[in-house]
Each structure stands twice: as C-alpha cells, then as structure tokens.
Amino acid sequence: MSHRLRGSQTWEVRASALARKTHNVIREIVENLQVEPNPNKPLIALSIGDPTTFGNLNPPDQVLQAVRDSIELLKSRSYGPGKGHQDVREAVAEYCSHQGPVTPDDVILCSGCSHAIEMAVTVLADAGQNILVPRPGFLIYRTLSEGLGIEIKYYNLLPDQQWIVDLEDLENQIDDKTAAIVIINPSNPCGSVYSKEHLTEILDVASRNCVPIIADEIYEHMVFSGNEYHAISSLSTDVPVLSCGGITKRFLVPGWRMGWVIIHDRQKIFEKEVREGLNNMTTRILGPSTLVQRALPAILQLTPQSFFDEVLLFLESQAKLAYEALRRIPGLRPVMPQGAMYMMIQIKMSLFPQFKSELQFVERLMSEQSVFCLPGKCFAFPNYMRIVLTVPEDVLREACDRITVFCREHVASRDTLKEVDSNTVSVEPVDEVIFANKT
Ligand SMILES: *Cc1c(COP(=O)(O)O)cnc(C)c1O
Secondary structure (H helix, E strand, O other): OOOOOOOOOOOOOOOOHHHHOOOOHHHHHHHHOOOOOOOOOOOEEOOOOOOOOOOOOOOOHHHHHHHHHHHHOHHHHOOOOOOOOHHHHHHHHHHOHHHOOOOHHHEEEEOHHHHHHHHHHHHHOOOOOEEEEEEOOOOHHHHHHHOOOOEEEEEEEEHHHOOEEOHHHHHHHOOOOEEEEEEEOOOOOOOOOOOHHHHHHHHHHHHHHOOOEEEEOOOOOOEOOOOOOOOHHHHOOOOOEEEEEEOOOOOOOHHHOOEEEEEEOOOOOOOOOHHHHHHHHHOOOOOOOHHHHHHHHHHHHHOOHHHHHHHHHHHHHHHHHHHHHHOOOOOEEEEOOOEOOEEEEEEOHHHOOOOOOHHHHHHHHHHHHOEEOEEHHHHOOOOEEEEEOOOOHHHHHHHHHHHHHHHHHHOOOHHHHHHHHHHOOOOOOOOHHHHHHHO
C-alpha cells in the first residue's frame, strides 16, 4: 500500500456501517408486499400506529393552548440544558410520581419516546452485548440496536394467556452478555396490561440474574375498564429500571417529539456509571425541543381527566366492536386487548391453505378488499396480524365487514381441508365451532 498524502483521486463516498446496518423493519416488510388496493374500494389502512391519521381523535384545547403560549415566551427559543429545563423536569417528576420516588434529577427529557429508548439501550449495551425484547413486540429495538452491533434476543409472550411473559423462556435467554430486559407494558402490538403479580415475577427473574430493566411505558395509563396499570419501577426494590415514556400516545401528539427517561435506582446501582453516562448522552443532540418543553408543564397539569376518559372509552368500545365482529369470522381468532390501541388477530393458516403465510393473507386482503393490516412478521410473530383501533367507528365497522367477506370467500371448505389433512402431517385440529358460525 502506497502512502497517500492527500485524499483519494476518485469519488468513493461510503455510508458508515451504522447507516448501512440501520433498518426500519416495518417499512421493509411493507415495501416488499404487493399491496395495491382494489381500485373499486376506498382504502382502509388499519396499519398506521398514528392516532392523528383520521382526524377523529384530537388533543384538548388546553394542550394546544400550552404550545401557543410557549411560542409567545421569547425564552422558549433558547437552548436548554441537555437533559431539559429544571422546572420542566420538576413537572415530569411530579407527573411520574406513580412510578416510585422520582426527583427532577432522575428525569431526562428526550426527543420522543424512541429517543428515550435509544438513550436507555445505548447507555446500557455495548457492541457484542444483547438486549432481550418481547416477541411479539415493537421492533424499534432492532432498528436502534443492529447497526451498533448490539444483539436482539427474543423472549416469548403467551397469546393464550393474555400475552404474559413466558418467564422460563425469558430466564433461559439471559446470558453473560445480556445488558437489559425490555418490558413493553401496556403492549404494542398486543394491547396486554400486566398485573402486579406478573410484573413482580418478571422483576424476580431480573433480580436473580442481576439484569436491569428498560420499561417501555409509552402507553402508561391507557388501560381499559377492569384492568389496572402498574409501573414496573413502582414494584422494584432492587432491580434498577429505566422507564421510557412521553406524551406521544396518551396526549395524541406524536409529531411533537417529546419523551423522557426516568431513572429508578433504589440500590444505587446506576450511581457508578449509568447516571453519568445518560447525562453524557444528552449532549449528543443538545436537548429536545424547548418549544414543547416550555409547554410541557401546562400539558401535564391542565389536561382534564375527562379527555383521557373519553379517549379510553372510545378505544375500549372500538376493541369490543372489532372483537365481536372478528371472533365470528371463520379462521380468525382475535385476542381482546386490555389497553393501548391495537389488537392482534390470529390467522388460522391451516384453514386458508391457499395462502403460504400471513403475508400473502394480508396482501390478498388488500388487493381484494382494500383493507390493510400489518402482518405479524412486523412484530417477529407470524400467523397473526395487527389492526389499529383509532380509526373512526364506521370505518372500523366497514373494515370488519370486508374482512368477513374475504375470510368467507377464502376459508377452506370441509372437503378441501380433508384433502389437505391427508396430504400434510401437521395441520391444526379443525375447530367445529368455526363451521357452525360460517352458515
Ligand atoms: C409509538 C411507540 C414508541 C415511540 O414513541 P415516540 O414518542 O413517537 O418516539 C415507543 N414504544 C412503543 C411501544 C410505541 O408504540
């Protein structure tokens, strides 16, 4: 190799390894689908996890006014401290006091919850280490980790038990390279909400193995009647927890990009390095938007409870509507959510032998009925699809009607199934109830 004094004589500008290895999993899967809607039917996208898409769900005026007021404050233009303004962190500490004792020093403001997650993952894990994430689960963890050489390992959730964690599987996945366990509660995509007892069982696993927890609680408080939300940090006596949250989902303002990491560290395990590490990391973007920061105390303090109640009542009634409609459909098995804004639906693939996978199922549902649902593969969980519940009621009804027509047209007849059954070794047992409903 000759010694070069100057740059190359030809243009060869490469993207970094980080850039090349960073993938948006959902976008990639969706781009590879053949998803042209039927030109004769208006498209219904049940795929987009953004509650603002249809214009039917809006924040209350107090929230909008808070940002208007912030614009008028000339100081809302200035840089703030990396971890956020002190008075704003005080307001967040107060808002998060159900999570356990929280001081303003334990609060780091971030540019949305995904930035909070990035902070939590990257402060705990180095290249070569791994983090454990739920399957099915929201795959931003993969997007954020892969490019950095942080390995994603999955632990299973149990669909037949309201998606609780398979504790044995979780513990089996832990090795000496495990930097953190991620718990998403309430869950995207499952809509599950964990009981106090179950959260304690998860904490026991983490405690036995001395692994910290990253709690993705962006859907905190978004639980349906009969369920109770507990922050996992509020139950921990020893396991240190980084709670990631924000205003995106509960206040219906995803584009405002305001979130936070809350440090919960009863035994001062993070004192040695992690707390300082988080502080260091805040200097990478010089802190999140001060315009929204200045509005945040008012947003958190003045939003009326009735707004939250109404949104949740709507989401719960949508969940019931979809559940009642879809559970009658031959070949589908919806799992009733307990919170958040999604529903997972099992597609009994053995009853749709013409489709090779749930990907083909959602493709054909799109090309024939113009209804688009996200395939389970987007959450590392095949044979399921996810729908969002935030669409207007009449749209959801129409979507369920179209899904019904589609399934009736494609579910295998008894005779076909017998044939398939004799030709293949493993086919799910045929559920008689499904046929009873079909007629
Ligand atoms: C939407 C979502 C996020 C990201 O929230 P932002 O504040 O928009 O970055 C994080 N985790 C889960 C589980 C989500 O569903």
